Amino acid sequence: MTEKEEEKFQKDLSSILDYFKILEELDTKNIQPTFHPTENFLAEKGNVFRKDEEKLEPEELAKKLVEAVPEKSNGFVKVKAIFE
């Protein structure tokens, strides 16, 4: 980010955050948050897990996924060293 960008972002973000302050006037102490608006309509509430069984995807899909990796080697994703 350039210095000029930094300045612009600072200005934008502080005016947006000022605008968000309007929420402070509401008392929400006893209100439950809404994380999922139509959760009540699901057959299974809360976290939904897939069955614990082997999931066989076509080999072609795995190949395609690896093809999209910028740096790869023998079908593996190559990552730069994490430890010095």
Add this chain to the structure above:
Amino acid sequence: MNNMDFCKLSIAEIHKGLIKKDFSSEDVTKSFLDSIKNKDKDINAYLEVTEDLAVSEAKKIDKEIFEGKKISELAGVPVAIKDAILVRGLKNTCASKILENYIAPYDATCVKKLKENGAVILGKTNLDEFAMGASTENSAFFPTKNPRDLKRVPGGSSGGSASAVAANMCAYSLGSDTGGSIRQPASFCGVVGLKPTYGAVSRCGLVAFASSLDQIGPITKTAEDAQIVFNVIAGRDKMDSTSVDFKIKNTGFKIKNSKIGIPKEYFIGGLDKKVEKIIKNAIKKIEGMGAEIEEISLPFTKYAVPVYYLVCTSEASANLARYDGIKYGLSKGEGNNLLDVYLQSRGKGFGQEVKRRIMLGTYALSSGYYDAYYLKAQKVRTLIRGDFEKAFKKVDAIFCPTSPHTAFKIGEKVSDPLSMYLEDIYTVSVNLAGLCAISVPAGLADGLPVGLQIIGNYFEENKILEIAKVF
């Protein structure tokens, strides 16, 4: 029939012509491709046109018709797909430099369903980068113009999808709506746009912006068409655990003696007088058909935009963490330092608005600010939802404008993010509550289209679609 006239037909009309063998899918597809060639150099709705694929798909359907097979209403009908929805084997850029060369490895569930129904895909349409914007000016490649007035924006973020339908460069399109991204461009371009109930359509294969708000929906020429597409793409999908198994209901809904709510908070300062008049006329029209009009109150309306921008930026900052330059997409970074790869790939790959939203969202989720911003917003979201739950105990649907004004000029708001955020004032509450809503053309103000927004209760798409057919 003249070639260009095919392009003006609705899905239902094309289907009728195909089964009566008045024309072939190849005829229709080729006229749309010609239409794109003629017009898209001025409008820039498409990021990619898949001519060969479309023609070969059309020929396949023609063969089925020739063989006397029964075809779906969408078979052989040309469609455009927003470039945030994966179509296997095609580039999916999301109008971002970070995904400029990304090729979709699988079909989005809704695309799979369209293909199973014989849809002819014409190509991928432009959007605001990662669907973040209300004008399609935030595309990393080029802005899309409004076909009704080329000096104006088509709205956003599904601006390419809406302008392609409006300019007869496809029979219908798919868009996605996080805070109004289907309805507002439909309103600006004078077409129909349906945002389904959260969970009605699988989000599998839609590039995630804000996961608790995003929904895929159709942009069409008529309400009847929107219903046809919705009925195909809706339904529970095991690949999206938030999708809901619901019964399509309200098919026999009657307007006579139904109740329409008019939220008083949506008709105050900031609403253009000419837009207001057109919406009031639409209300009179439905009243004339025997509906009962009732003023309602949605008192938490004024908090919707700040709540929306806190929730959507927080979710976006988490969702966009996956663009790390390692797994796919743009990868930059010299030397041996992993952090450099992250910073440089993201620094070069993301545009200004995306960066702004990641910063806002990261801030709202950070330790010490989480309660004050993110959690507070999610609690106020419950109050906004409560407003609607109360209202829908009394009324069948809610009428209001889709946008406070008609399409604005290109460049008019692009440098002031807050004024762009306020564009979403009439649309974001619907996403926060998870309801369904449709924008239908209700008239012209100074030659520019005005959209009427009809908001419906959870999974009552068919009710608002029936009402929308009146306009």
